[in-house]
Amino acid sequence: NAGVMQNPRHLVRRRGQEARLRCSPMKGHSHVYWYRQLPEEGLKFMVYLQKENIIDESGMPKERFSAEFPKEGPSILRIQQVVRGDSAAYFCASSPPSVFTEAFFGQGTRLTVV
Amino acid sequence: TQLLEQSPQFLSIQEGENLTVYCNSSSVFSSLQWYRQEPGEGPVLLVTVVTGGEVKKLKRLTFQFGDARKDSSLHITAAQPGDTGLYLCAGVQAASKLTFGTGTRLQVTL
Numbered sequence: 001n002a003g004v005m006q007n008p009r010h011l012v013r014r015r016g017q018e019a020r021l022r023c024s025p026m027k028g029h030s031h032v033y034w035y036r037q038l039p040e041e042g043l044k045f046m047v048y049l050q051k052e053n054i055i056d057e058s059g060m061p062k063e064r065f066s067a068e069f070p071k072e073g074p075s076i077l078r079i080q081q082v083v084r085g086d087s088a089a090y091f092c093a094s095s096p097p098s099v100f101t102e103a104f105f106g107q108g109t110r111l112t113v114v
Numbered sequence: 115t116q117l118l119e120q121s122p123q124f125l126s127i128q129e130g131e132n133l134t135v136y137c138n139s140s141s142v143f144s145s146l147q148w149y150r151q152e153p154g155e156g157p158v159l160l161v162t163v164v165t166g167g168e169v170k171k172l173k174r175l176t177f178q179f180g181d182a183r184k185d186s187s188l189h190i191t192a193a194q195p196g197d198t199g200l201y202l203c204a205g206v207q208a209a210s211k212l213t214f215g216t217g218t219r220l221q222v223t224l
Contacts (some may be wrong), residue, residue, distance in 0.1 A: 006155070026150070042118075042202055042214035043157070056211060077183030091156050093212075102147075104211060 004106035005074075012112045013082050021077040021109045025094030030076050032075045033103060034067055037089045049075060050097075082113045117141075118205055118215035126221045127193055135188045135218045137203035144206055145187045145211075146179055151200040162206075193222045 006026040013019050025032050030051050035043040045059040049069040064082075066085065069075040079086055089110050093103035127133055135147070145164040145223045151155035156183045161170050163179035163186060174197075176189040186203055203215040 015144045034210075035214075040217075040219070042120075043212075045205075045211050045213065048211060093156075101162065102159050104160070107154070107156050 004092055004104050005091075006092050006106035006109050008109060009107060009110070010110050012114060015083060016081050019079040019086070019111055019113075021092075021111070022074045022088050023092030023094075023106060024074040025092075026104055028096055029094035029104070030097040031095045031096075032069050033093045034075075034077050035091045035093065037091060037108070039088075043091060046077070049052050050092075060101075076109070079111075084113050087111055087113045107113055118203055118213055119163075119217045120203060120215040121219060122217065124219050124221075126146070126223065129194055129222055130192050131222075131223050133190050133193060133220070135190075135201055135220075136185070137184045137215050139205060140184065140208075141205065141213075142183050144183075146183070147206065147212070148177055148186070148188055149202045149204060151202060153208045154198055190220075191222075195222045195224060198222050 004026055007022050011019055031051045034046040036046055037043045047054040047060050047067045051069055052071050064080045066078045089108045091105050091108045093105045095103050118137055121136045145162055147162045148160045151157040159170055161177045163177055166181045166183045169180045173196055174191045178187045198221050200216045204212040
């Protein structure tokens, strides 16, 4: 059973470009979470999604950031018009459709904005 | 905003020493989890504590959840180089959202 798959592992974007980060949850998991981690810091919650629904986006910046988890395919975190401050590691986690017990994390996408 | 403060922030010890990491908050959590993260990887769950006062052991690691479910500690006995990593506590509240602590970076040297 493959774990949470994130791609790309590393992404370099110039200021003003768009960044698309993809996350395929573990098989059978319908809940997806996105977290951001700055160097030497803990993870900060961004958004919680279920298939075709955003459940909690209280951690998402109001502008330029969006997330989706379509019926088919991976979850996508999209950052438009990236700025240097968006440089961070972005982690996706998934959990099964039941009472929450554990979030399984992917290896992350390291975004560098130059 | 709920905050989880971890202390110490950095810890460098020699193999065989004991250590304790603390995780403190002013908020009550339904459960608390501890993760370890290695460079270039995502966090991996070590344990979940649910009941106030609960103590769980995982080999040389002992985890305790405070009576009021606001704080927790991780104690490592006879640390080994393989214990090196970033230790993160995370509080679980409604809707499955994890609130992560500030992290403790542990380095164990020979």
